[in-house]
Amino acid sequence: MTEHNTGHAARPLTLGRNGRTPRTLRNRLASAPMERNYGTVDGHITGQYIDYLVTRARAGLGLVTTEATYVRADGKGRTHQLGLHTDAMVPGLRRLTDALHAEGALAAVELNHGGRTAQAAVSGHKNVAPSPVPCAVAGGEVPRELTAGECHDLVAAYAAAARRAVAAGFDVINIHGAHGYLIHQFMSPISNHRTDEFAAPEHFLNLVIDAVREAAPDALVGVRVSVVEGPADGISAEEQVAIMAKAHLDRLDFLDLSAGSYDAGEWIVQPGEWKPGLLRDYATAYRRFGLPLGMAGRLNSPAVIEEVLGDGVCDFVSLARAIHADPAFAGGVLRGETYRPCIACNVCIDTLGQGQVTCTVNPAVGRSRVPLPTPGVRQGARVAVVGAGPAGLTAARELALSGAQVTVLDGGARLGGQLALAERMKSTPDFHRFTDWSAAENERLGIDVRLGNQVDSRDLGALVRETGADAVVLATGGTRPGAGFPGADLPGVADVRDWLAARPEVLHPDAGGDVPEAVTIWGADSVAMSLADTLADRGTAVLLVGPQEVLAPESGRRAKILAVPRLEQNPRVRIRLGATIEEYDGGRIRIAGTSRDGADSEWLDAPGSLLVSRSVLPLDGSIPAEDREAVLAREAGVPVVLAGTVVDRSPAIASNAVKSGYDAAQRIAAALAADPATPETEPAPRPYEPVELSMNGAAS
Structure with a gap:
């Protein structure tokens, strides 16, 4: 995929204020602190992870950032998350920063503590937070409320991690104040019910900013901010700006704008149906602070990146999924080169809770192995x-x-x-x-x-x-398996895929095609969910029956974070899960539930075509x-x-x-x-492809 660009992204950017040594990014492209689970269980960086980040520096990024890196062991949120909680982490991270610098990129680390989102089952420690409010999405463990003294101890942990970051050679320290982690928890009325000095939403943030600046006086320091928390009872866009107006901004060199929290994950990693560059409307309010701005949020093409930079919306962009799908995306932005596009399926974020983060379109990442280039074949094969x-x-x-x-x-x-x-x-x-x-x-x-x-x-x-x-x-x-019930051969019964292929106009709102008034779908897999959601959005009444206990169990939470609530809340959609179709008579289906005795059976009106989704049967x-x-x-x-x-x-x-x-x-x-050994059979040379090392740095 190639697109023309006008060069805004290629301009260097110099950061550094108030007498601190300025540092220059060679361009306006930064990698966002995307978690990947490529570290070790005790927080060390691996050869695989170093190669992954260096590959993206080699592709041309101006700033390469580690994932959210925990400052204390009880703040660890992922099994293989990076840590800066002990001095033992420094040598490995120094190997990373040296390698990034050799490729011409600046190196950044994001300091984080999970707070209530950290869970003892992962960290091995009781989780702590401003108030004993559990995070259901993260696992629901009720955190222990921090005393005032313990809050100061955590501030000291951020400072100690910042000193280690300097020792490890990082140019930039990004303080994670977003996404529902500890600093954000102090800001949010959802998670902060305190009555002491830490009730003020900016207080803990300011203590951390001051401590990090004292520990790293010459580093570039910024804060990542959620411009909107997401839930109705969370921090609004206006409230977040007001909080940041009270932050110690004179001690910072930039702000990095993101969005969302664990309770509104769709804002952290946005669905494909949301418009590209969607945070630009929120970024304008932060220009009043006079700090350089970074921005994330569906920046998935050279065109949208050039637009937000050219319009002065932000000063640099934070890229996650686009460069995970292909580091060559940087060359696409900077030089109009070909790259493999992200399709916003969110498999990457959905695999984070299962192990290494992979990618739908790029099979060469996150598989605990070296994705060796495909061997050259003999001439004429x-x-x-x-x-x-x-x-x-x-x-x-x-x-x-x-x-x-x-x-x-x-x-x-x-x-x-x-x-x-x-x-x-x-x-x-x-x-x-x-x-x-x-x-x-x-x-x-x-x-x-x-x-x-x-x-x-x-x-x-x-x-x-x-x-x-x-x-x-x-x-x-x-x-394709058969539908598996009497009546499956009657007119009106079709495989979902055959039905869609025969009606190319049905799902194009601008094509003038008529949508069916009603359909019945047998199966509750991701295909059935997507079709039901799409047809219901265009006014079709849907009956969805499936043996699955939840909708689309093969899909991760983020892949269906908008579709499932829409279906469940739509009065024209009926959903019967944990049920099988026993018979179809052309207008009704007889279904059997999953009661203990297995005897429950009932007839339901089955309007419209009966569409069968293949993965109902293996x-x-x-x-x-x-x-x-x-x-x-x-x-x-x-x-x-x-x-x-x-x-x-x-x-x-x-x-x-x-x-x-x-x-x-x-x-x-x-x-x-x-x-x-035979020169005439040497294969044609392959173009550059990223090579990423395994957990132990060797081929496996």
Whole structure:
């Protein structure tokens, strides 16, 4: 993906006030303090994490920031979060800052304490907070209320961490005063019910600012601020500005604007349906303070970044998801280069509670391993990829980069497979960016794409003869299970995906298509949720019945943070979970619940079409994938590798499909590897790709 830019982002920015040594960012691009779980369990940085950040510095960022880094052990909120709580952290972080400086970037650390969001199960310590108000989203542990003396002890912990940051070589110290963590908890009426001097929302913040400045007199120091907390009973936009007006701003060098709290997570990591650059309307009020401003918030394209910088909304931008999806995004902003786009699916934030943070569109990050470049293949090697969904497109690109001549065949009319259907959903409007980028990559790499070409996977020999393939990747998504109840073959019953594919105009509000008056959806997976949410938004009455106990269990909380409440609150939407369809008579369904005796059964009116979402029933996993591949390879006469849900028993989501396609490509390339001893078979050189080290710094 490429876009023209006008150069505002490329201008250097010098920070430093009141006699402090100024430091210059080479451009206006900073990495935001995005948590990733790439550290060790005791807070040390790893080779994997250093390489991840250095890769982004090498791509051109002016300022590279660590994640929220805890200042004391009881403030740790993630299993593998970085710490600055002891002197033992300093040597590893010095290796990081030296490496960042060698790439021309300034190094920043964000100091944080989780407060009530930290949980004993993670930190090993009782959590503490301004008041004993639990954070249900974080786990619900009731924190112990800090005494006044303990508040001062925590201030000292911030100061000690700041001294360690200087010793570790950081140029910039960013104090985390946002997102519902400890400093923000002192500001918010939700979490601060005190009556002593710490009842004043700015008091703890000012003590921390003063202590950090005393501990790091020559460092650049800023504060990250949530311009709006989110909940109705939280800090309003106007109240937050008033709090910051009382902050010791003369001791700061910048403000970094973000938004939200744990109780309003959609503001911290914004959904794809929200407009890019959405915090610009809040940033204007902070210009009165005369401090340089950084800003986050859906800054996902060079165009929007140039706009907010060119309009003077902010002085630098804090980038998280865009450079996680591809460090080359920096080159896209600065020089108009091609980059892999973020699609705002929020898999990254949703995997934070499960382990290492991964990415839907970039399979090379967060997998506790070195994503080694796909091996070069022998000269003239040909590969046929069956399926143009996320798995097939990923495999095709990787193999083309390795030097193979790749043919992609798909029975559909356009790229993307089921992802192309998701592009039309209300909550996933950015998904088209992956398909558009893939199409451009296909053209750039000379991949032969043959749409409307249905391949019979039972006769791969014919495919091999037709394409001259030396290997085959099957990325067809697997066989669709039957609906599984009497009446499933009646008119009006259709697979959700077939129904959508046959009605391209239905979900385009501007296309003039008529939406159905009512539909019944069998299944409560993410596909069903997205379709129900989109149709209900356009006025369709929806009955949604599924065996799942919650809506879209395979999706993380942030991926459905807006859609689920909308469905639950819409009077035209009926939801019956934990229920199965036993029978359909053309206008009604008989459902059985999940009561202990299993005898509950009732008939419900089932208006409109009855749409079946595939993941109601699992794919057939009775035959191991490696056995199926062996059989197919014997029939085809060439290596065959399965990709996507045809092999992967994990949830059928785009993130898993892309990873599966990437792994399939590496297996095929290994089978077709060039002989390094034979010069004429050397593969074409690959363009630069990030290489990220494993937890121990070695390949695994």
